[in-house]
Structures are given as C-alpha cells and as structure tokens.
Amino acid sequence: MIRLWKTMAHTQKLNGQDQVYHVMIKREPVQMDETTFQFEVDNTIQLTRLEGAIGDVMAYIRKEIQNYDLVIQLEMIKDAPEEVKYLNGPDRFDKLAKKNTNLFDLKNRFNLDIDY
Known part of the structure; x- marks a missing residue:
C-alpha cells in the first residue's frame, strides 16, 4: 500500500499537481484495520488539495491490490507541528538546550562560545 501511495x-507530480505531490510525500498513511488507512494533513489547504485527488489515488490503489473495500480517511492534525524556521547559532543552542539541559552545564564548564 505504501509503495503504491508513493508511486x-x-x-x-508528473501530471503537474506539485502541491498534491508534496502533501502525499510528507507522511505515509497509517493502517487502522485491514481495509482502512488514515492520512493526516497539517491544514485545511492541504486537506482541500488532497480531497480533489483522493478519488483517483484510491481507484489506482484498489485496482493494483485487487481490494475494492479499501478506504483512505483524510484527517487534519489537531496539534500541528511547529513551523520550521532557520536558526542562527545562539537560537539553535537554546532550542537544543531546552531538550537537553546538560548543554548549559557543558557550555559553562568549558567556557564555550556559541555566538558564531
């Protein structure tokens, strides 16, 4: 199923649907039971884009695996991931130090300079 999803x-993408392509490759569908898969999207724009193409996607996958009971449910993520932003040296250190407080100790113990 995952191989067919990626195909x-x-x-x-080859058909000019770059936005649908990017939504589909961001995550993989999660199997809920034997015939039901769930695919999560980040926002309503991605949901709308994928809803327009999901019919063709499901028809292709159903035909290839010879299972016409297959269902792919689209679900919007409740807690959207933090938006990626480019960090400079001190910001990157602060973010990593929040995950591992030992970094502050190492910085102070070895008198490290993180302002690069």
Whole structure:
C-alpha cells in the first residue's frame, strides 16, 4: 500500500499537481484495520488539495491490490507541528538546550562560545 501511495504521489507530480505531490510525500498513511488507512494533513489547504485527488489515488490503489473495500480517511492534525524556521547559532543552542539541559552545564564548564 505504501509503495503504491508513493508511486501515485510521483504520478501526481508528473501530471503537474506539485502541491498534491508534496502533501502525499510528507507522511505515509497509517493502517487502522485491514481495509482502512488514515492520512493526516497539517491544514485545511492541504486537506482541500488532497480531497480533489483522493478519488483517483484510491481507484489506482484498489485496482493494483485487487481490494475494492479499501478506504483512505483524510484527517487534519489537531496539534500541528511547529513551523520550521532557520536558526542562527545562539537560537539553535537554546532550542537544543531546552531538550537537553546538560548543554548549559557543558557550555559553562568549558567556557564555550556559541555566538558564531
């Protein structure tokens, strides 16, 4: 199923549907039971884009695996991941130090300079 999902994503890109392609390759569908898969999107724009293409995607996958009971449910993530931003040296250190407080200790113990 995952292989077919990725194949169909690349087919969407070849057909000029770059936005659908990027939504599809960001995550993989999660199997809920034997015939149901769930695919999570970040926002309503991605949901709308994928809803327009999901019919063709499901038809292709159903045909290839010979299972016409297959269902792919689209779900919007409740807690969207933090938006990626480019960090400079001190910001990167602060973010990593929040995850591992030993970094502050190492910085102070060895008198390290993080302002690069």
